[in-house]
Amino acid sequence: xxxxxxxxxxxxxxxxAIYAVGAAWYGRRQNKPAWVESARNATILTFPLLAxxxxxxxxxxxxxxxxxxYVWQVSSRGMPTYLKxxxxxxxxxxxxxxxxxxxxxxxATAMARKWQEDKPLMPxxxxxxxxxxxxxxxxxxxxxxxxxxxxxxxxxxNGLNPLLRHPGMxxxxxxxxxxxxxxxxxxxxxxxALMANRLDDRWIQTxxxxxxxxxxxxxxxxxxxxxxxxxxxxxxxxxxxxxxxNASLMPWLAGTAFLHSVxxxxxxxxxxxxxxxxxxxxxxxxxxxxxxxxSGVISSVHSFAQSAIGPLFFxxxxxxxxxxxxxxxxxxxxxxxxxxxxxxxxxxxxxxxxNFLFLAILAIVFLFTYYPIFSELFTGEKGFVGPPVYERxxxxxxxxxxxxxxxxxxxxxxxxxxxxxxLAARWxxxxxxxxxxxxxxxxxxxxxxxxxxxxxAFSTILTLIEFWKGTRARMRKGEAPWTAYANLMARNRRxxxxxxxxLGVLVMAFGIIGTEIFQQETQIRLQTGERVALGYYxxxxxxxxxxxxxxxxxITEAQVDVYQNGRFVTTLTPRTELYTRTGQPMTIPxxxxxxxxxxxxxxxxxxxxxxxxxxxxxxxNPLINWVWAGGFVFVLGTLIAAWPDPRDEKVxxxxxxxxxxxxxx
Amino acid sequence: xxxxxLRFVIVAILGLALGLTxxxxxxxxxxxxxxxxxxxxxxxxxxxxxxxxxDVCPTQACADWRDLIRTQxxxxxxxxxxxxxxxxxxxxxxLANPPRRGLSLIVLWILPVVLLLVGVLLFSRYxxxxxxxxxxxxxxxxVMTASAPTAVAxxxxxxxxxxxxxxxxxxxxx
Numbered sequence: 001x002x003x004x005x006x007x008x009x010x011x012x013x014x015x016x017a018i019y020a021v022g023a024a025w026y027g028r029r030q031n032k033p034a035w036v037e038s039a040r041n042a043t044i045l046t047f048p049l050l051a052x053x054x055x056x057x058x059x060x061x062x063x064x065x066x067x068x069x070y071v072w073q074v075s076s077r078g079m080p081t082y083l084k085x086x087x088x089x090x091x092x093x094x095x096x097x098x099x100x101x102x103x104x105x106x107x108a109t110a111m112a113r114k115w116q117e118d119k120p121l122m123p124x125x126x127x128x129x130x131x132x133x134x135x136x137x138x139x140x141x142x143x144x145x146x147x148x149x150x151x152x153x154x155x156x157x158n159g160l161n162p163l164l165r166h167p168g169m170x171x172x173x174x175x176x177x178x179x180x181x182x183x184x185x186x187x188x189x190x191x192x193a194l195m196a197n198r199l200d201d202r203w204i205q206t207x208x209x210x211x212x213x214x215x216x217x218x219x220x221x222x223x224x225x226x227x228x229x230x231x232x233x234x235x236x237x238x239x240x241x242x243x244x245x246n247a248s249l250m251p252w253l254a255g256t257a258f259l260h261s262v263x264x265x266x267x268x269x270x271x272x273x274x275x276x277x278x279x280x281x282x283x284x285x286x287x288x289x290x291x292x293x294x295s296g297v298i299s300s301v302h303s304f305a306q307s308a309i310g311p312l313f314f315x316x317x318x319x320x321x322x323x324x325x326x327x328x329x330x331x332x333x334x335x336x337x338x339x340x341x342x343x344x345x346x347x348x349x350x351x352x353x354x355n356f357l358f359l360a361i362l363a364i365v366f367l368f369t370y371y372p373i374f375s376e377l378f379t380g381e382k383g384f385v386g387p388p389v390y391e392r393x394x395x396x397x398x399x400x401x402x403x404x405x406x407x408x409x410x411x412x413x414x415x416x417x418x419x420x421x422x423l424a425a426r427w428x429x430x431x432x433x434x435x436x437x438x439x440x441x442x443x444x445x446x447x448x449x450x451x452x453x454x455x456x457a458f459s460t461i462l463t464l465i466e467f468w469k470g471t472r473a474r475m476r477k478g479e480a481p482w483t484a485y486a487n488l489m490a491r492n493r494r495x496x497x498x499x500x501x502x503l504g505v506l507v508m509a510f511g512i513i514g515t516e517i518f519q520q521e522t523q524i525r526l527q528t529g530e531r532v533a534l535g536y537y538x539x540x541x542x543x544x545x546x547x548x549x550x551x552x553x554x555i556t557e558a559q560v561d562v563y564q565n566g567r568f569v570t571t572l573t574p575r576t577e578l579y580t581r582t583g584q585p586m587t588i589p590x591x592x593x594x595x596x597x598x599x600x601x602x603x604x605x606x607x608x609x610x611x612x613x614x615x616x617x618x619x620x621n622p623l624i625n626w627v628w629a630g631g632f633v634f635v636l637g638t639l640i641a642a643w644p645d646p647r648d649e650k651v652x653x654x655x656x657x658x659x660x661x662x663x664x665x
Numbered sequence: 666x667x668x669x670x671l672r673f674v675i676v677a678i679l680g681l682a683l684g685l686t687x688x689x690x691x692x693x694x695x696x697x698x699x700x701x702x703x704x705x706x707x708x709x710x711x712x713x714x715x716x717x718x719x720d721v722c723p724t725q726a727c728a729d730w731r732d733l734i735r736t737q738x739x740x741x742x743x744x745x746x747x748x749x750x751x752x753x754x755x756x757x758x759x760l761a762n763p764p765r766r767g768l769s770l771i772v773l774w775i776l777p778v779v780l781l782l783v784g785v786l787l788f789s790r791y792x793x794x795x796x797x798x799x800x801x802x803x804x805x806x807x808v809m810t811a812s813a814p815t816a817v818a819x820x821x822x823x824x825x826x827x828x829x830x831x832x833x834x835x836x837x838x839x
Contacts, residue, residue: 233721234721235721242716243716339795339798340798340799341792341796342796342799343796344796349792352788352792356784359784360781360784363780364777364780364781368773371769371772372758374768374772375758375768375772378768379767381756382756382758383758383763383768383769384757384758384760384761384763385763386710386718386762386763388761388762389762393773393777521700522699523699523700525699585723615699
């Protein structure tokens with residue numbers, strides 16, 4: 001019953017989305033605004049319909065109707081209720097429905113806004129956004145139907161993949177999906193601007209916040225994914241250059257390049273074509289990334305979502321490429337902006353260097369990610385690219401990027417003199433050098449780390465000086481320091497929010513350098529009471545207990561006393577979890593976290609027959625918590641930059657009027 | 666896809682069996698530590714699981730492969746020889762750091778460098794062209810640089826900074 005209801009809602013959403021495309025097209029062609037308005041309402045309607053369909057599936061999951069194939073696959077009676085709800089995105093069919101829901105939510109919100117002078121873009125934006133929705137809805141309704149029934153009703157389900165039962169997995173996929181679907185909106189507007197031949201920078205201003213929000217969610221998804229890997233996968237790291245990780249990193253790289261280059265167009269009205277290209281690229285990478293993850297074309301740990309939808313996706317990607325390329329070619333005349341560059345040392349040049357670096361990183365990640373496919377095609381042997389290859393190729397590019405991040409804000413639009421840059425950067429460079437000398441004196445001998453820390457210190461000092469300069473300017477007008485700072489932030493959210501993001505990245509870079517270069521690890525079999533030393537820590541194995549957990553879980557937990565410089569600090573309890581029904585083991589670490597490092601222990605092996613001995617693996621991950629703290633600052637900065645500012649609208653209107661006036665001149 | 670993986674699993678398990686029987690039980694006198702095994706295993710990716718290095722892979726097959734590494738190390742093979750051994754049986758695809766030969770040499774070493782060089786070349790030529798055009802077609806200097814800073818610049822050199830100027834402009838507006 002409920003399943004039929006859900007499936008009907010899904011079919012209705014599909015029909016309504018098709019209607020929206022048709023009505024928008026017809027209304028535009030016949031110049032009948034009422035039809036476009038109707039198309040808009042239809043687009044908005046897909047969201048409540050999909051909410052009903054998703055609600056029905058959640059209801060089936062929670063009540064445990066195992067006659068539904070999807071429910072049988074991903075849930076079981078013993079699972080706690082919150083996991084039953086989150087198993088909505090725990091498998092292919094459900095997560096596609098969820099994806100549809102989020103896409104509809106984004107599109108509906110974009111359509112519900114006041115359009116005012118954007119009206120000419122509306123029919124085209126509806127067509128592009130709804131077309132994407134139709135594709136995903138078609139897959140949901142006809143290929144990966146989450147409401148499909150089994151011929152019989154099994155007594156219980158398989159249960160959710162253990163890897164996905166972690167709290168991190170509850171929020172990581174929705175964040176990533178929101179980031180992915182969010183980029184549909186800027187893409188739809190860019191294509192609408194092309195199709196309507198209205199290539200002023202209105203579409204950029206309209207979609208600016210959408211882009212930032214999508215980018216925020218994508219960043220959150222990436223950071224949470226790293227945290228999840230660190231907490232659940234049991235290998236002491238957070239990023240493995242796995243193809244699926246890369247699939248979400250690539251749109252992030254292109255999106256980041258776009259977020260920077262739009263500023264050139266806003267300020268100088270140049271590089272129009274480039275910005276359209278970057279939006280198309282970002283969106284293409286989103287779709288391509290979804291394709292990689294869901295088709296299993298490059299196998300990886302995340303391939304829980306493999307199915308036969310590969311060819312369909314491939315077809316969609318081809319259509320989208322042709323569509324985008326066609327319109328970019330048709331409008332190439334209008335897209336040509338008189339690009340000017342007064343100096344290689346200017347803000348606009350700095351943004352171009354930024355774009356070059358991001359795209360270079362993107363190209364290399366792309367090449368390496370798809371290498372296994374090339375290799376299989378040409379040699380018949382599955383190739384593989386491990387983390388060392390990525391790190392070797394990308395470390396120099398990231399290093400230059402970090403330097404640029406510190407220096408670029410010193411440049412001015414049009415031109416800056418080298419002397420001016422030198423003057424502004426000289427003392428920070430020397431101050432950062434002092435930090436390095438101190439580290440060297442303390443015994444640090446890794447040249448990579450010294451260089452890395454120098455760059456981080458240099459760019460951090462420069463960024464802090466930016467804050468200081470702005471605040472001081474206001475203080476000179478008689479404001480108290482904190483008021484001056486608060487007003488500075490409030491009045492220039494994008495700029496100083498952006499600098500907060502930069503600080504977040506620098507803090508993360510600090511942590512990444514520390515943990516990548518100075519990680520220590522050891523593995524050893526210990527008898528009860530025996531100790532092993534790692535760094536200034538010692539771990540003493542106390543014993544193991546085994547007990548049943550919720551559902552079909554069997555938990556084996558070791559007690560390990562931790563001593564720091566010979567003093568007892570805490571007892572850690574690394575454990576293995578065995579889901580007895582599927583036989584899938586999990587290795588859950590236990591860690592002592594401090595500002596300086598994580599002392600991270602895994603229980604590798606313990607057998608009841610030799611109960612008083614266990615194999616432990618210990619990691620010392622220096623500065624790892626700075627990665628998470630930096631992520632927090634990063635998200636905070638993005639929120640500052642993306643937060644709606646009523647004055648923006650005023651400025652926009654004023655700017656529009658000015659443009660109109662200058663056009664009339 | 667499926668048949669491919671199945672084939673791979675069979676080959677991998679056969680290879681494992683071969684490896685285990687080829688070396689008689691020398692492992693017992695091995696005094697090779699877990700750390701030494703892991704140092705090698707880290708660079709070798711599990712041939713049957715997906716994207717998992719052997720040192721952290723929890724499956725039984727991987728435990729057997731780690732034993733194989735231990736055995737070989739205890740026989741006096743160098744870590745590099747063990748890696749080569751794995752590459753010979755399971756293909757270069759199991760090495761985290763593929764050897765510089767064949768396609769991997771081209772795609773992982775030569776191509777990125779060439780791409781980067783070509784990219785830098787094209788990009789710098791593009792920039793030079795832009796600048797040449799700009800220089801040959803002088804434009805009227807726009808409002809931003811001309812009036813804003815001079816309006817507030819006074820004697821304070823710091824005020825020449827464009828956005829400090831902007832901040833001050835805003836303050837004057839109230």
